[in-house]
Amino acid sequence: MALSLINAPARVARGHVFEIRASLAHAMESGQRADSEGRLLARDIIRRVECRYAGELIFAADLFPAIAANPYLAFHTVAVASGPITVRWQGEHGFEHSASVTLEVT
Amino acid sequence: MKCLAWWLLAAAASVGAQPDTRRSGLDFMTPALQTLQRDDTQNPAALWLKDGEQRFSTACSACHTAPGLRGVAARYPAFDAVAGKPVTLSQRINLCRSRHAKAPPYATESSELLGLETYVANLSRGQPITPPADARLLPFLALGRQLYGQRIGQLDFSCAQCHNQHASGRLAGSTIPQAHPTGYPIYRLEWQGMGSLQRRLRNCMTGVRAEPYAFNADEFTALELYLMQRAAGMAVETPAVRP
Numbered sequence: 001m002a003l004s005l006i007n008a009p010a011r012v013a014r015g016h017v018f019e020i021r022a023s024l025a026h027a028m029e030s031g032q033r034a035d036s037e038g039r040l041l042a043r044d045i046i047r048r049v050e051c052r053y054a055g056e057l058i059f060a061a062d063l064f065p066a067i068a069a070n071p072y073l074a075f076h077t078v079a080v081a082s083g084p085i086t087v088r089w090q091g092e093h094g095f096e097h098s099a100s101v102t103l104e105v106t
Numbered sequence: 107m108k109c110l111a112w113w114l115l116a117a118a119a120s121v122g123a124q125p126d127t128r129r130s131g132l133d134f135m136t137p138a139l140q141t142l143q144r145d146d147t148q149n150p151a152a153l154w155l156k157d158g159e160q161r162f163s164t165a166c167s168a169c170h171t172a173p174g175l176r177g178v179a180a181r182y183p184a185f186d187a188v189a190g191k192p193v194t195l196s197q198r199i200n201l202c203r204s205r206h207a208k209a210p211p212y213a214t215e216s217s218e219l220l221g222l223e224t225y226v227a228n229l230s231r232g233q234p235i236t237p238p239a240d241a242r243l244l245p246f247l248a249l250g251r252q253l254y255g256q257r258i259g260q261l262d263f264s265c266a267q268c269h270n271q272h273a274s275g276r277l278a279g280s281t282i283p284q285a286h287p288t289g290y291p292i293y294r295l296e297w298q299g300m301g302s303l304q305r306r307l308r309n310c311m312t313g314v315r316a317e318p319y320a321f322n323a324d325e326f327t328a329l330e331l332y333l334m335q336r337a338a339g340m341a342v343e344t345p346a347v348r349p
Contacts, residue, residue: 005152005156007147023150070150
C-alpha cells in the first residue's frame, strides 16, 4: 500500500504563506527490531522527501531510522503561481512514490 | 424474559438523574495527542481512511452508498440470523463480501479490512453508540458482562478491576482509561499502525499474562457487545488515536 496524503489549501491569495502537510504509509523499519522468531528485520526506510512547487525545490528532508512509521512532514511556503505541488518520497530497495495536488493562486 | 426486563431496568437506570461520569479515552490524552486525533490533516489514520474510501467506491458501491451507511457502525455488533450469533463490523464486511459480492474475505487485521472498517465507522463519527435492542443478543451480552468481570491470567485481574475500580489511575506511566470502545479501529502509537478492538483486547489479555482468545473468537464478540452497551450514548470517534 503505497498511499500518501498531501494536505494543502485549494486556493491561496498571491504572496500569502500557506502550510503543506504530507504523509506516507510506510513501515520505516529501523533494522533494529526482531521478528517473532528472533531474526533481525532488514532495514527499510524512506531516505529522502522532496517537495516541488512552481518549478522549484521548496522543501527537502533526509530521513533516518529513528523516524517513526508513516512519516508526516509539515512545512510552509509562499503562494507565487497556480500549479501542482508535488511530493516525492524515495526509499531503500528502490522505493519511489510521488503524488501531487493542484494549487490555485488568486 | 426476566433477563430482558432486568436489562431494560439497567438501561433505564444508566440514563437516570445521575451525571454521566463516563469519559472517552480521548479525555485522558495530552492536548497534543488530542489534536492529532481531532485534526483530520494530522491524524495518521487518514491514510487508512483514504484507502478504505477508495476500496469502498470500487468494491462496495454497487449496493451501498455512504449516506446509507451513516450510523450503522454505532449499532454493531449486531445479530446475524444466518450465523445465529452476533457479528462485529469487520466480520459483517467479510460476510457481505462472501455472501453478496462473491469475493474472498479480507484477512483479519489486514490493512484492506482495517481501512474499509475505518471508512465505514467514520461515517458514523459523532453519532451516539446505539446498541440494537434485540432480545437475541441478550445471552451474548450476559456472556460479555461475565467475561468483563472474570479474573484471568497469572496476574489474576479482570477487566473491571482496572477499568472500573482503578480507571483514571496509573499503570506504570500510563493512565488507565475507562475502556469505552468509542473510536475503533484506532491508530495506536505503540503499534505505529491501525488495529481493531480485538487486537487491543488481546494486548490487555497478554498484559495480565492470560492466553488471549483467537481473533474472531465468539468471546471477543460478546465482550465487544458488552463494551458497546456500556458505552451506549457516547459519540463514535473513529478514527481515534491512542498512545
